[in-house]
């Protein structure tokens with residue numbers, strides 16, 4: 001059985017003073033002697049709780065603007081003595097050092113200082129040295145010491161003190177938390193240094209890539225039922241920390257589809273709805289409002305939209321919710337919901353309703369490969385290539401503004417389609433999507449077939465990368481599309497332009513490619 005270890009003496013040194021007075025008072029009332037650093041001690045004393053300043057203990061003043069406070073053998077011997085060993089207890093007695101049974105520390109706000117845009121010198125000054133040393137020492141010595149790094153644990157501390165201290169199992173758990181705390185802190189410091197100073201080349205990529213995640217949720221399973229899976233969060237918000245307002249637990253595939261859906265919906269400035277299955281759109285549309293956008297997106301491919309994941313770039317209205325409630329939908333994600341909309345959606349027991357404020361914000365993407373990882377800058381719409389103002393007319397009549405806007409919609413919507421991607425659009429809505437084929441001809445055929453004869457005729461077509469031969473384009477022109485937008489840049493561009501000209505179709509080059517795998 002795990003025996004509780006009474007707490008007689010505590011060392012408290014915290015930057016974040018949240019809950020400090022209550023903690024100090026509670027510890028004192030339970031007979032715990034308190035030792036503390038500069039402003040922590042001042043705050044405790046001001047609350048009327050007796051406290052010994054660490055400099056009284058060390059006989060050495062805190063100095064160098066706080067760079068040296070607790071870095072002293074009288075402090076560290078008191079934390080690190082393994083009280084299970086007679087020899088350690090005897091040495092402490094010889095040295096006149098009292099042991100600590102509790103260490104409460106939280107660290108200088110390094111990450112927050114970097115995020116505030118502070119100067120490098122200011123960031124460096126916020127690298128805590130004494131704090132992590134105490135935390136690591138106490139965590140190492142968990143058989144004798146309990147360590148706490150978060151005000152969220154103060155309640156547990158006060159409960160434990162009243163019931164004779166933490167048992168070994170609890171001290172191990174606290175030590176694990178403490179090492180996670182210092183590891184995440186060090187990764188933040190190392191990553192900042194790598195970004196600021198380490199790279200001797202001009203690649204723009206640091207020579208060290210550190211990231212820390214905390215487990216958010218254990219998922220029922222992964223992509224398939226025989227694969228275990230869990231969600232991890234990096235603390236920056238986004239989809240991983242979306243608020244679930246209704247429905248069953250999110251699954252692994254729900255997360256990947258919802259991520260793709262948000263990426264698609266936020267590519268458009270107007271109210272936009274994207275309906276995604278297996279990370280591909282079965283409909284994307286813009287409208288005067290989200291209800292109209294949803295009607296248009298759903299009409300693209302109602303068969304495939306069954307069991308889809310819907311993302312919206314505006315708050316969901318009651319009118320849109322009424323429409324969605326009639327269709328079997330796995331997930332809906334939006335920045336918010338107008339009054340009454342969640343209640344309408346919640347009529348269906350299983351639909352997962354998520355609130356995730358703001359557009360997807362990731363700046364880089366990391367893809368694991370065997371033995372390593374690839375990192376790339378996240379693909380975003382480009383100011384020049386994705387704005388029709390920067391396009392080149394390759395052949396045909398220049399489109400009037402309204403039609404150019406239609407083609408621009410097709411181009412943006414095509415970015416959400418897995419390569420090779422061909423997307424046909426009309427009236428600000430996708431009408432035929434050819435996705436994920438291993439040649440562009442099949443993608444073109446699929447897009448035309450899904451649109452059907454009537455919708456393909458007069459549609460605006462986009463291709464995520466250049467046509468390597470005229471054959472893919474000819475499928476589109478044969479179906480009667482009105483205009484085509486593609487990056488251009490093939491060695492056979494001339495043949496492709498010639499084919500468009502022959503068919504009397506307008507074609508623009510963007511100069512920008514959007515492969516999506």
Ligand SMILES: NC(=O)c1ncn([C@@H]2O[C@H](COP(=O)(O)O)[C@@H](O)[C@H]2O)c1NC=O
Pocket residue numbers: 013014015016036037038039040041066067068069070071105106107108127128129130131132
């Ligand atoms: N230098 C040291 O010896 C040292 N010892 C503790 N600290 C930190 O000082 C802070 C508390 O200081 P104060 O009680 O003065 O507000 C804590 O965040 C703690 O992690 C130190 N500061 C930086 O390294």
